[in-house]
Amino acid sequence: xxxxxxxxxxxxxIEQTRQRLSQxxxxxxxxxxxxxxxxxxxxxxxxxxxxxxxxxxxxxVENHFKPTQKSSKSLISVTSPAAEIFSRIAVxxxxxxxxxxQEMVLQRLLRKKxxxxxxxxxxxxxxxxxxxxxxxxxxxxxxxxTSPAKGPEEELESIWNSVRDFCEERxxxxxxxxxxxxxxxxxxxxxxxxxxxxxxxxxxxxxxEEDEEEEGAGGANEDEDDDVMIIDRPPPPPAPxxxxxxxxxxxxxxxxxxxxxxxxxxx
Amino acid sequence: xxxxxLTASVKDSDFAMACAVxxxxxxxxxxxxxxxxxxxxxxxxxxxxxxTRAFQxxxxxxxxxxxxxxxxxxxxxxxxxxxxxxDRDFGKETNMEFNALxxxxxxxxxxxxxxxxxxxxxxxxxxxxxxxxxxxxxxxGFQYKNEMIQESYSxxxxxxxxxxxxxxxLPPLDEQSGExxxxxxxxxxxxxxxxxxxxxxxxxxxxxxxxxxxxxxxxKVKKANSELLAVKAELEKIFxxxxxxxxxFDTRIAPPxxxxxxx
Numbered sequence: 001x002x003x004x005x006x007x008x009x010x011x012x013x014i015e016q017t018r019q020r021l022s023q024x025x026x027x028x029x030x031x032x033x034x035x036x037x038x039x040x041x042x043x044x045x046x047x048x049x050x051x052x053x054x055x056x057x058x059x060x061v062e063n064h065f066k067p068t069q070k071s072s073k074s075l076i077s078v079t080s081p082a083a084e085i086f087s088r089i090a091v092x093x094x095x096x097x098x099x100x101x102q103e104m105v106l107q108r109l110l111r112k113k114x115x116x117x118x119x120x121x122x123x124x125x126x127x128x129x130x131x132x133x134x135x136x137x138x139x140x141x142x143x144x145x146t147s148p149a150k151g152p153e154e155e156l157e158s159i160w161n162s163v164r165d166f167c168e169e170r171x172x173x174x175x176x177x178x179x180x181x182x183x184x185x186x187x188x189x190x191x192x193x194x195x196x197x198x199x200x201x202x203x204x205x206x207x208x209e210e211d212e213e214e215e216g217a218g219g220a221n222e223d224e225d226d227d228v229m230i231i232d233r234p235p236p237p238p239a240p241x242x243x244x245x246x247x248x249x250x251x252x253x254x255x256x257x258x259x260x261x262x263x264x265x266x267x
Numbered sequence: 268x269x270x271x272x273l274t275a276s277v278k279d280s281d282f283a284m285a286c287a288v289x290x291x292x293x294x295x296x297x298x299x300x301x302x303x304x305x306x307x308x309x310x311x312x313x314x315x316x317x318x319t320r321a322f323q324x325x326x327x328x329x330x331x332x333x334x335x336x337x338x339x340x341x342x343x344x345x346x347x348x349x350x351x352x353x354d355r356d357f358g359k360e361t362n363m364e365f366n367a368l369x370x371x372x373x374x375x376x377x378x379x380x381x382x383x384x385x386x387x388x389x390x391x392x393x394x395x396x397x398x399x400x401x402x403x404x405x406x407x408g409f410q411y412k413n414e415m416i417q418e419s420y421s422x423x424x425x426x427x428x429x430x431x432x433x434x435x436x437l438p439p440l441d442e443q444s445g446e447x448x449x450x451x452x453x454x455x456x457x458x459x460x461x462x463x464x465x466x467x468x469x470x471x472x473x474x475x476x477x478x479x480x481x482x483x484x485x486x487k488v489k490k491a492n493s494e495l496l497a498v499k500a501e502l503e504k505i506f507x508x509x510x511x512x513x514x515x516f517d518t519r520i521a522p523p524x525x526x527x528x529x530x
Contacts, residue, residue: 249468252276256472256515258465259434260375261344262306262413 013085269482270375270391271491273475273499275506277431282471288505289422289429297420297431302348303356304417305365305401305452307409309342309520314408321403327394334374334392342520345409346373347400348417351456358458365452369396372403378513385508386495389516390482401452414452416462427498428476433469435462473506475499 006014093099093106114122132152187195258264277285286297316335325331337343349363349370356363376390397403401411416435421428437453438461475498477491499508 249470250466252274252470252472252509253511253515255276255434255466255470256274256511258415259417259432259472260516260518262304262346262415 010085010088268391268393269388269479269488269491271386271388271477271479271488271495273385273473273495273508274387274511275473275508277471277473277506279469279471282431285431285471285473285505286420293422293424293429295422297422300419300421301351301353302417302419303351303363303414303456305347305349305414306412307345307347307401307404308412309338309345310408311342311521313339313342315339316403316407318406321399321406322394322397325394325397327397330392330394334372334394337374337376337390337392343374343376344412344518344520345404347371347404348373351416353459357456358461360455362454363452363456365401366399369398370400371395372397372400375516375518377517377519380513383510384492384496385499385510386492387511387513387516388488388492389513391478411451415465416456426477427494428474430474430476431471432474433471434465436465438463475502475508 092110097106099106113119183192183195254264290296315338316331319331322328322331347365347370349365349368351357351363372392372394374392378387378389381388405411414437416437417432418435419430419432421430423429438457440453475495477495479487479491481487502508
């Protein structure tokens with residue numbers, strides 16, 4: 001390391017930056033594979049996050065190789081703590097680095113500008129962010145890493161707020177007006193005498209004053225066979241005693257017999 | 268071909284919900300169909316189908332041959348089913364010329380003896396889209412006996428078929444003659460509302476059906492059987508599938524004395 005002429009601090013700063021960049025790179029890779037693997041597609045938010053991270057990565061690469069720029073203004077928290085150091089030091093390969101055989105790596109590392117395809121995707125990213133945040137576009141990407149585009153966020157917030165307001169209002173309404181109503185609206189429409197409560201004692205006693213009006217419409221069906229099924233309740237399993245009621249009407253066997261032969265064989 | 272099926276009855280008042288359940292289960296809306304079914308009785312003595320002029324050209328000649336060999340063992344009641352439209356064919360003066368219409372011939376054997384299982388399993392021959400069916404049968408000594416109307420709603424999930432059926436008789440032609448058997452199918456059908464339900468309570472019969480085309484392989488029949496039992500377990504809480512005495516489905520002529528039935 002002596003040949004690099006770096007102090008302990010400088011070296012540590014570079015090392016830290018390297019590590020964090022490697023972290024970011026691997027987390028982007030995993031996010032990417034998540035996006036590819038996950039089915040159905042992840043929601044828009046995650047995708048947006050992914051895009052943002054990718055852009056950040058590009059910028060990070062850019063900044064890393066332009067340490068002399070005003071890095072205090074750059075968004076990258078990775079490089080900013082060591083900004084002062086990076087503004088001073090010039091990284092160059094160590095004398096014993098195999099420069100001939102590893103020329104490609106060196107070129108990549110010491111490149112001053114982003115590679116063309118990265119530059120393109122950076123432009124795309126900038127445009128995307130600019131479209132999302134028309135008024136803050138001038139600021140560039142600064143600060144967007146922590147708070148994503150402001151316009152949609154406000155919009156989302158207002159949606160969530162209105163949802164919460166509605167829920168609160170509805171809940172208050174329910175607690176005050178409907179909470180102690182024992183029957184659903186559907187049951188009331190069909191007449192509450194027909195509701196299967198599973199109780200012998202009538203529930204009507206408890207709420208006479210409420211029932212008065214509905215009773216007229218409910219009709220006076222005393223026949224227990226006129227039980228009305230409530231659609232959102234699963235039908236009760238046929239109890240053994242109930243199935244004998246089938247004698248009203250033909251026996252299943254006789255129906256089947258007729259269907260098979262076209263005649264009743266009743267001998 | 269082997270046909271395996273479960274049987275349950277569904278009260279008319281529960282029918283809408285039963286349909287809703289099956290609609291959810293099968294992801295389809297029911298297919299509503301109405302069939303006019305003619306019953307033909309074979310001769311007292313078993314005989315193969317000798318006169319073949321009506322079906323010699325049939326695509327399903329092999330099925331006819333199978334049927335013939337079954338009929339040489341025993342004489343049977345055979346059904347001819349013709350699909351009709353409730354709006355189109357009822358209460359109109361249109362005549363149905365059965366020999367010109369394509370129909371389905373249905374023959375079913377006495378179910379296999381299976382004890383303590385709700386699955387009924389029987390041999391079946393169905394010859395679809397065949398014209399001149401009545402001629403084919405009367406040529407061979409079959410006699411028209413009766414007819415009925417079958418109304419059905421069917422659902423299909425994979426290869427399992429769920430069929431709700433309800434059966435109707437035609438009202439007697441004039442009230443004096445009563446239930447007298449006629450010797451030929453009625454020329455025109457009465458209005459739908461005049462049909463007499465076979466079951467006064469208008470219950471629906473639910474059959475959960477599975478066909479095994481190649482019935483020479485007991486393994487396949489066994490698999491179909493367990494498949495049906497799985498459906499039964501799945502729907503146990505909703506439908507009460509019953510083991511039905513196989514004699515109920517007996518279509519042989521001169522069967523052994525019928526079991527005493529009450530009602």
